[in-house]
Amino acid sequence: MTAIRFELLKTEKHTGARRGRLHTPHGVIETPIFMPVGTLATVKTLSPEELKEIGAQIILSNTYHLWLRPGHDIVKEAGGLHKFMNWDRPILTDSGGFQVFSLSDLRKITEEGVQFRNHLSGEKLFLSPEKAIEIENDLGADIIMAFDECPPYPADRQYLKDSLERTTRWAKRCIAAHQRPDEQALFGIIQGGMDKELRRQSAEELLELDFPGYAVGGLSVGEPKEIMNEVLEFTTPLMPKNKPRYLMGVGSPDDLFEGVIRGIDMFDCVLPTRIARNGTCMTSVGKVVVRNATYARDFGPLDPNCDCYTCKNYSRAYIRHLIKCDEVFGIRLTSIHNVHFLVTMMENIRKAIDEDRLLEYKHAFYESYGYNM
Numbered sequence: 001m002t003a004i005r006f007e008l009l010k011t012e013k014h015t016g017a018r019r020g021r022l023h024t025p026h027g028v029i030e031t032p033i034f035m036p037v038g039t040l041a042t043v044k045t046l047s048p049e050e051l052k053e054i055g056a057q058i059i060l061s062n063t064y065h066l067w068l069r070p071g072h073d074i075v076k077e078a079g080g081l082h083k084f085m086n087w088d089r090p091i092l093t094d095s096g097g098f099q100v101f102s103l104s105d106l107r108k109i110t111e112e113g114v115q116f117r118n119h120l121s122g123e124k125l126f127l128s129p130e131k132a133i134e135i136e137n138d139l140g141a142d143i144i145m146a147f148d149e150c151p152p153y154p155a156d157r158q159y160l161k162d163s164l165e166r167t168t169r170w171a172k173r174c175i176a177a178h179q180r181p182d183e184q185a186l187f188g189i190i191q192g193g194m195d196k197e198l199r200r201q202s203a204e205e206l207l208e209l210d211f212p213g214y215a216v217g218g219l220s221v222g223e224p225k226e227i228m229n230e231v232l233e234f235t236t237p238l239m240p241k242n243k244p245r246y247l248m249g250v251g252s253p254d255d256l257f258e259g260v261i262r263g264i265d266m267f268d269c270v271l272p273t274r275i276a277r278n279g280t281c282m283t284s285v286g287k288v289v290v291r292n293a294t295y296a297r298d299f300g301p302l303d304p305n306c307d308c309y310t311c312k313n314y315s316r317a318y319i320r321h322l323i324k325c326d327e328v329f330g331i332r333l334t335s336i337h338n339v340h341f342l343v344t345m346m347e348n349i350r351k352a353i354d355e356d357r358l359l360e361y362k363h364a365f366y367e368s369y370g371y372n373m
């Protein structure tokens with residue numbers, strides 16, 4: 001019995017989009033899915049009850065951050081991340097490699113792992129495949145990610161090749177170190193930068209290891225969207241049809257559509273809560289920067305076509321006032337709306353796949369959001 005079971009329910013008639021159902025120890029996830037990120041064991045400012053009200057099925061947390069604060073030993077003593085943060089639905093944790101590269105300077109990669117400085121205290125730390133898996137086992141997430149290197153963009157071909165081959169060797173060490181494969185599903189992460197042949201090599205090497213699910217890493221790292229979509233178009237067909245496909249750290253509404261159309265099942269992004277903090281909202285009529293003076297006397301809802309708690313009860317003028325005064329309640333209201341917006345968009349994408357009308361839905365969405373086609 002492995003920790004998860006993925007049902008491929010159907011493939012959309014006109015695209016590579018799929019409808020799936022992912023069974024995990026903490027519940028079932030309908031795919032395609034958008035997963036809110038709760039780096040420090042909280043989706044910033046939102047309670048578990050609010051996340052459930054919004055319709056969040058799974059949330060993400062972060063090995064690197066929780067290792068530093070409060071320490072994975074404390075989370076383990078609390079009974080694991082689900083108990084610690086009072087979230088009884090599925091959780092996924094990243095392995096920490098990416099965060100080391102994006103948060104810490106003075107880092108050194110060796111075959112053993114990565115040496116770096118704690119971005120808070122400056123102390124020297126070392127993260128290896130074994131250490132990352134030890135932390136993820138202690139945190140107890142339903143899906144855990146292998147320890148990988150997300151190469152910088154751009155990077156030369158030889159670096160990309162050496163890096164992906166080391167990531168494969170690290171993946172093998174993760175499998176060997178994993179203590180509870182029947183309770184926590186370990187996903188491999190395909191790398192290879194923007195080079196299609198290296199993407200193929202990484203996929204082939206990792207498929208040999210027979211992970212229960214696979215992620216596409218190393219994208220949305222500064223490359224043009226056309227290149228990301230081209231690499232994705234090439235890579236997803238190399239991935240098993242009967243296993244979940246997760247595109248890491250993506251993305252904005254158009255990236256979600258383009259990824260779903262190319263066969264991705266799972267997405268995560270800090271965007272909705274990050275932009276909420278400066279008063280930027282994604283709405284059915286495009287981006288609304290609610291802190292702008294334009295909305296000072298706008299007593300309508302943030303989004304006229306939204307039924308979230310924020311849009312049912314508060315006006316743009318009131319939310320603008322709170323954000324301008326740095327009132328936490330303002331950030332809570334914009335966060336509730338933004339997370340609800342992406343979760344609901346994915347619900348509508350799932351329905352559109354069921355009815356083989358995904359491209360029609362995409363065009364209608366792009367039209368009203370203001371994306372150029």
Ligand SMILES: NCc1cc(CSc2ccccc2)c2nc(N)[nH]c(=O)c2c1
Nearest residue numbers: 060061094098150217218219220248249
């Ligand atoms: N889109 C860039 C990106 C983002 C993340 C972070 S995704 C995340 C963030 C917080 C919590 C859970 C997952 C990545 N993580 C790993 N392990 N490898 C990557 O190549 C990579 C690329």
Ligand SMILES: [Zn+2]
Nearest residue numbers: 306308311337
């Ligand atoms: Zn709303």
